[in-house]
Amino acid sequence: MCRGDDPTCASFAEHRRRFRAKVDETLAPERRAFLRSGFAATGGAAALAAGGLSLVTPALAQTSAARGPARPAYHHLPASAETVHWGYFSRLLKPQAEIASGDIITIEALTHHANDDAERMVAGDPGAESVFLWTKERKGVDRRGAGPMDAPIGAGGGLGVHVCTGPVAVRGAEAGDVLEVRILDVAPRPSANPRFKGLTFGSNAAANWGYHYKDMLTGDRPREVVTIYEIDATGGRDWARAVYSFRWPGVTDPSGVHHAVIDYPGVPVDHTRTTRNYDVLKGFRVPIRPHFGVIGVAPKESDYVNSIPPSYTGGNIDNWRIGKGATLYFPVAVPGALFSVGDPHASQGDSELCGTAIECSLTGTFQLVLHKAADLPGTPLERLDFPMIETxxxxxxxxxxxxxxxxxxxxxxxxxxxxxxxxxxxxxxxxxxxxxxxxxxxxxxxxxxxxxxxxxxxxxxxxxxxxxxxxxxxxxxxxxxxxxx
Missing domain, CATH: 3.10.28.20 (Acetamidase/Formamidase-like domains)
Structure with missing residues (x-):
């Protein structure tokens, strides 16, 4: 269904008006306060720096603000088969949005584990349905990973697994600059299935790449177990609970490839072949701390880069501190920076020991501020060549x-x-x-x-x-x- 993003739709203008009104209503309090305060454009960053709270000095804040618009513009980037890249970063990708330094952008991010329970995490959601579409005839997103398109396991080879929304190009960004990313808000993506109104769900896969996998004590060894968690999408509670778990049954995908283990992202699980254990972690409350496991800019060293290993431009950092209120700094490696976000988590412990967090679709609102290389000497950001978090x-x-x-x-x-x-x-x-x-x-x-x-x-x-x-x-x-x- 058109949500105001399909110009060929006969009712495009009306759909776009309704969709933007809904977005504006959702974000209105924070957005209006942000624009009214002028923080984004000039004084706020300088005030933080003047108080010793930021790596951005007052002089750098003023210089960088002067390069941008007097007031930030607002942008929205939905997640759909047309706006995501699955399992890789690339300097060759066409930007899905282009913004000025200081602008604010809301980006929808989908978990690549949504098909572990499509009933709860995909059904009824047009964006998710377009991304996870997979029939014998076609896939909504074919390439999944940085590998070859003719890989026997599937296009892209699964050499990278994360659904990344973007990239977003920042005007004027060049190699040697630093991109400051302020996370203004993080919100769960509610289940679109009417049966689960007001809830959102995530998946934790104790998988073959987990640290524990070859060091188990009981039962069949090794084994992969998926646990589905429930979160209150309305914010009424700040904890998640386990709903059920199941053993990975071995899945034959719609293209006819059998996956004895979890080795290719987005494979739809046939729950007629699973046994659900609803007696799992009874009474346990897992504190939620929503954050993005994958966040960063495109590296310069290769055309297609596996999304799994993190590196100097960020990517799959998997630090639960990358949530609302945090600021990140990334060294820019390619023109436009090409910022992307994905791998959203409801919660994760340090180490992410079994292989995943609670993989749960989220929507983030970010402000991107560009600091030019010529302005960095003598500041704490001079020669920054790794991703850094500031809270x-x-x-x-x-x-x-x-x-x-x-x-x-x-x-x-x-x-x-x-x-x-x-x-x-x-x-x-x-x-x-x-x-x-x-x-x-x-x-x-x-x-x-x-x-x-x-x-x-x-x-x-x-x-x-x-x-x-x-x-x-x-x-x-x-x-x-x-x-x-």
């Missing part, structure tokens, strides 16, 4: 087994990364990045930085399931002297 309380540095695996591992990087990662390498990278951050952005000597890291910086395992394993380092802003103390 009201913390700075978070990301270390990976290989900081830029596409460069570090050469021609076979996208296969070798899955064999060469370790927590030790990721820890070493996180240490080096935090040391550099404290010395360059905060003016500490090396000895001061090392001491501070040992007594006041928390290092944690971000994930051990994404090929390029991650360790994050968290430092609280309150420990620094001055206005932030």
């Amino acid at each position: 009201a309380q913390d700075w978070v540095v990301h270390g990976f087994s290989f900081p830029n695996y596409l460069r570090d591992l050469g021609a076979n990087a996208q296969s070798e990364i899955f064999e060469k990662s370790s927590v030790d390498l990721a820890m070493r990278d996180a240490f080096r990045k935090m040391r550099r951050f404290l010395m360059t952005a905060k003016g500490l000597t090396e000895d001061e930085a090392v001491s501070l890291m040992s007594v006041a910086v928390d290092f944690g395992v971000t994930q051990v399931v994404d090929g390029n394993w991650g360790v994050h380092a968290v430092v609280r802003k309150s420990i620094f002297p001055g206005p932030a103390s």
Whole structure:
């Protein structure tokens, strides 16, 4: 059904008016307040910086604001078969939206696990139905992964699994710049099935790529188990509950390929062949912290890059701190930056141990601010070459087994990364990045930085399931002297 995004529809104008009115009504309070305050355009960022709360200095905030429009424009990018790229980043992709620095954009993101329970996560949702369409005759989105289109398992080879919406091009962005991404809001995508009104659902797959998979104690070993979780889409409760679980039964997809394990994204599960266990995690409440597992810009090293291993331009970072109120900084590698978001999660623990989080479709509202390379010398963002998170309380540095695996591992990087990662390498990278951050952005000597890291910086395992394993380092802003103390 046309939602105001199909110019060939006979009622295009009316559908577009209704759809935009609905979007505006949903976002109206925050959007109006944001535009009215002028925060996005000028003063807010500078005020944060002046209070010692931001990596963006007052001078950089004013300079970057002057390059953009006086007032930010608002954009909306729905998720559909035409607006997503599945399982890869690419510098060759045509932008689905082009915006100015400082503009605000709402982006819908779908979980690639929606077909684990299509009744709850796909049915009745036109955008999701277009993406997950798969019959013997055609697929809504054919390429799924950075592999060859004629791969026997399916187009793209499943070498990358995440449904990414975008990319969004930022006017004037060039290699060497830094893109600041402010996450203004994150909201669940409600189930469109009338049977589940007011609810949304997510899937957790304890899968073959999980850290636990070859180290199990009981039952059939190894095995893959999928657990479906329920979330209150209205915000009435801040926790998720397990609904049921099932063993992966082995699935033959509509194209006739059998999947004994979970090895290709979006395969529709035939629940006539599953046994549902409704007696799972009874009484347990899982705190939700909605966030985006995949967020970042396009790398320059290859035309098609597997969405699974994270790298210097972000991607599949899988850090639950990437939620509402967080700001991220990415080094720009290609013209336009080509920002995309996907892999939405309702909740995840550090390590994402079994292979996935609660994979749950979300909608995010972002403000994208471009900081030009010429303006960065002398600021904390100078020479930034890795993704970084900033919250009201913390700075978070990301270390990976290989900081830029596409460069570090050469021609076979996208296969070798899955064999060469370790927590030790990721820890070493996180240490080096935090040391550099404290010395360059905060003016500490090396000895001061090392001491501070040992007594006041928390290092944690971000994930051990994404090929390029991650360790994050968290430092609280309150420990620094001055206005932030």
